[in-house]
Amino acid sequence: MINAPDKLSTKERIIQVAERLFADKGLDGTSMRDIADAAGVNLASANYHFGSKDGLIAAVFQRQILPMNAERLKLLDTLEAASPDTPLELERVLEAFIRPAVIQAAESRRDNKPFLRLMGRCLSEPSAYSEKYVYPHFTALIKRFYTAVGSSVPGLSQEEVFWLVGFVAGALHFALHMWSTENLPHKPARPLGAEELVARLTAFAAAGLRSGVAGKTL
Amino acid sequence: MINAPDKLSTKERIIQVAERLFADKGLDGTSMRDIADAAGVNLASANYHFGSKDGLIAAVFQRQILPMNAERLKLLDTLEAASPDTPLELERVLEAFIRPAVIQAAESRRDNKPFLRLMGRCLSEPSAYSEKYVYPHFTALIKRFYTAVGSSVPGLSQEEVFWLVGFVAGALHFALHMWSTENLPHKPARPLGAEELVARLTAFAAAGLRSGVAGKTL
DNA sequence: TAGTGGTTTAAACGTTTGTTTGAAATAAAC
DNA sequence: GTTTATTTCAAACAAACGTTTAAACCACTA
Numbered sequence: 001m002i003n004a005p006d007k008l009s010t011k012e013r014i015i016q017v018a019e020r021l022f023a024d025k026g027l028d029g030t031s032m033r034d035i036a037d038a039a040g041v042n043l044a045s046a047n048y049h050f051g052s053k054d055g056l057i058a059a060v061f062q063r064q065i066l067p068m069n070a071e072r073l074k075l076l077d078t079l080e081a082a083s084p085d086t087p088l089e090l091e092r093v094l095e096a097f098i099r100p101a102v103i104q105a106a107e108s109r110r111d112n113k114p115f116l117r118l119m120g121r122c123l124s125e126p127s128a129y130s131e132k133y134v135y136p137h138f139t140a141l142i143k144r145f146y147t148a149v150g151s152s153v154p155g156l157s158q159e160e161v162f163w164l165v166g167f168v169a170g171a172l173h174f175a176l177h178m179w180s181t182e183n184l185p186h187k188p189a190r191p192l193g194a195e196e197l198v199a200r201l202t203a204f205a206a207a208g209l210r211s212g213v214a215g216k217t218l
Numbered sequence: 219m220i221n222a223p224d225k226l227s228t229k230e231r232i233i234q235v236a237e238r239l240f241a242d243k244g245l246d247g248t249s250m251r252d253i254a255d256a257a258g259v260n261l262a263s264a265n266y267h268f269g270s271k272d273g274l275i276a277a278v279f280q281r282q283i284l285p286m287n288a289e290r291l292k293l294l295d296t297l298e299a300a301s302p303d304t305p306l307e308l309e310r311v312l313e314a315f316i317r318p319a320v321i322q323a324a325e326s327r328r329d330n331k332p333f334l335r336l337m338g339r340c341l342s343e344p345s346a347y348s349e350k351y352v353y354p355h356f357t358a359l360i361k362r363f364y365t366a367v368g369s370s371v372p373g374l375s376q377e378e379v380f381w382l383v384g385f386v387a388g389a390l391h392f393a394l395h396m397w398s399t400e401n402l403p404h405k406p407a408r409p410l411g412a413e414e415l416v417a418r419l420t421a422f423a424a425a426g427l428r429s430g431v432a433g434k435t436l
Numbered sequence: 437t438a439g440t441g442g443t444t445t446a447a448a449c450g451t452t453t454g455t456t457t458g459a460a461a462t463a464a465a466c
Numbered sequence: 467g468t469t470t471a472t473t474t475c476a477a478a479c480a481a482a483c484g485t486t487t488a489a490a491c492c493a494c495t496a
Contacts, residue, residue, distance in 0.1 A: 010473080025346070028246035032454060042475055047455060049473090127242065127335075127399065139403040146404065159406040163415075166396045167389035167422050174388020175381070183349070185357040186364065188377040197381075200430070204385050207429035208422035228443080250484060260445055265485060267443095 011049045013039045018060050023117035027057060027129055061133040064104075064115050069141045071100040076148060090152040090209060094202045097145055098172055102201070105176050106194040117180045119173065155213040164212050168205040175201055229267045231257045236278050241335035245275060245347055279351040282322075282333050287359045289318040294366060308370040308427060312420045315363055316390055320419070323394050324412040335398045337391065373431040382430050386423040393419055 008016070017039040021030040032053055036043040050056040075096035079088050101119065108115035142165070150161045178184055179197060192200075226234070235257040239248040250271055254261040268274040293314035297306050319337065326333030360383070368379045396402055397415060410418075 026244065026246055028244055031452075033452080042473095043454095044456080044476090045474060053454065127401075131401070135403055142404060159408060160418075162404060162406050163393070163396075163410065163418055164422065167393055167419065170389040170392025170395075171385035171426075172388070174391065175385055177388075178381075178384045185353055186360060186380060188380050190377060192381065200378075200381055201385065203429045204382065204426035208389075208426040211421045211425035212418070249482075251482080261484095262446085262486080263444060271484065 010039075010041050010045055014041055014046050014049060014056070015059055015063065018056055019064070019118060020114055022057070022060060023114040032056075057129075058133055060118070061137070064118060065134070065137040068100045068104045069137060071104075072096055072141060073144065075100070076144060080148075087151045087154075088148060090149070090206050091202055093145070093148045093152050094168065094205045094209075095198065096148075097168070098201050098205070099198050101172060101176060102179075102194050102198050105179065109180065114180060117177065119176055149209065153209055153213060156209075160212050164209050167208060171204060171208075172201060228257075228259055228263055232259055232264050232267060232274070233277055233281065236274055237282070237336060238332055240275070240278060241332040250274075275347075276351055278336070279355070282336060283352070283355040286318045286322045287355060289322075290314055290359060291362065293318065294362060298366075305369045305372070306366060308367070308424050309420055311363070311366045311370050312386065312423045312427075313416065314366075315386070316419050316423070317416050319390060319394060320397075320412050320416050323397065327398060332398060335395065337394055367427065371427055371431060374427075378430050382427050385426060389422060389426075390419060 014035060018030070018035050021034055021038060024030075025034075032046055033043055035056070036046050039046075046056060050059055076093070079092055079096060104115060105119065146158070146161050146165060149165055150156055150158070153161075156164070175197065178187075179192065232253060236248070236253050239252055239256060242248075243252075250264050251261055253274070254264050257264075264274060268277055294311070297310055297314060322333060323337065363383060364376070364379050367383055368374055368376070371379075374382070393415065396405075397410065
């Protein structure tokens with residue numbers, strides 16, 4: 001049970017390698033043997049520690065999404081605690097949604113753990129996977145942001161909030177995908193900093209959300 | 219070679235079923251046997267008509283993306299032909315990008331051909347697939363839209379256009395994904411019409427793009 | 437009627453898949 | 467040091483994978 005300080009445990013190695021391979025080649029495109037070989041671990045060890053491939057997939061998603069969404073909720077909590085009576089400023093709400101994803105993506109990239117590529121694909125994996133591993137982590141969070149955005153932008157119906165927040169989520173996830181993919185066509189030479197990306201996404205999303213009420217007056 | 223008028227050819231049945239299964243279960247998650255069985259066709263026929271699974275995948279993507287992007291370019295051509303000297307209105311440029319995707323998605327849904335689900339996943343398939351089947355169809359198109367957007371919104375650098383158009387593409391594709399997925403959490407009861415979706419996406423994207431220059435003055 | 441080219445078929449090819457086995461190795465507890 | 471529990475290992479399991487084969491089938495021509 002005690003590991004050498006300079007060497008990660010077998011279980012940890014497996015889950016880290018699985019992260020990368022799932023992100024690179026997809027869930028179905030990655031075999032347990034791929035993971036075991038890349039981790040320098042016996043094939044049966046992976047099944048010993050995670051029970052099955054399904055268990056390993058669930059562990060990978062949980063490890064990635066749980067802390068990110070917890071941070072999102074925490075930011076929203078502190079925002080609401082700071083000004084309990086006045087409606088929140090839209091930009092702050094959006095930052096609470098956007099920054100944890102970008103930050104975790106940046107940290108992953110620094111450690112060469114391609115969380116963002118996995119994240120970017122999360123919501124577009126085959127529906128069976130999404131319903132099993134992704135949606136459960138998001139339903140509560142999204143509901144919370146719906147009400148926050150709804151009160152920050154007066155005049156939007158629930159239905160409009162649903163679609164607009166969806167647009168924002170799409171922009172965010174595809175931005176993370178672009179941010180992480182190296183050989184994207186037409187990619188500019190200068191790499192974007194994390195806070196730069198947060199700022200641009202927030203401004204873009206805020207303007208787009210406010211257009212939802214502006215457009216109705218036409 | 220002559221088929222009964224009320225029955226599609228084997229090749230056509232295969233490619234239509236492949237479309238649906240690829241969209242539902244992913245490229246790697248769908249086997250040639252799945253496709254052959256669902257199409258009521260012998261397994262070897264699929265390989266006879268398309269050479270290999272790779273050939274079938276390429277055929278599916280080509281059939282979906284080619285006409286959509288051709289329509290996008292045509293709309294842009296007519297826009298520029300109509301007013302050759304003045305810069306294009308941003309909303310018209312965005313519509314040329316957004317509407318063909320939504321329309322084709324709507325037609326596919328009417329015919330129960332889930333093109334939009336496939337489309338929504340196109341750009342987030344494992345990178346090997348994207349580079350092979352998706353990027354080649356988009357590089358020329360996107361370059362064209364970069365310049366169009368750049369001239370429609372004066373003051374944006376090339377780099378800003380790159381990221382902002384990326385945000386728009388993300389919003390569009392995730393919107394199509396939401397539009398097509400039935401059992402999405404918190405989905406409103408009222409279904410959105412195609413033109414309604416185009417209008418909302420266009421307004422959202424236009425406001426977001428213009429925020430790119432507005433934010434610089436701060 | 438015999439023959440021709442395009443198509444479909446059942447069966448099999450070798451490989452890879454997720455998972456399980458039982459023994460060997462290692463660590464922890466007494 | 468002996469005994470437990472935990473972890474690793476090579477090997478094997480049945481099932482599913484993409485692909486290929488060679489024979490059968492079918493519409494048509496000569």
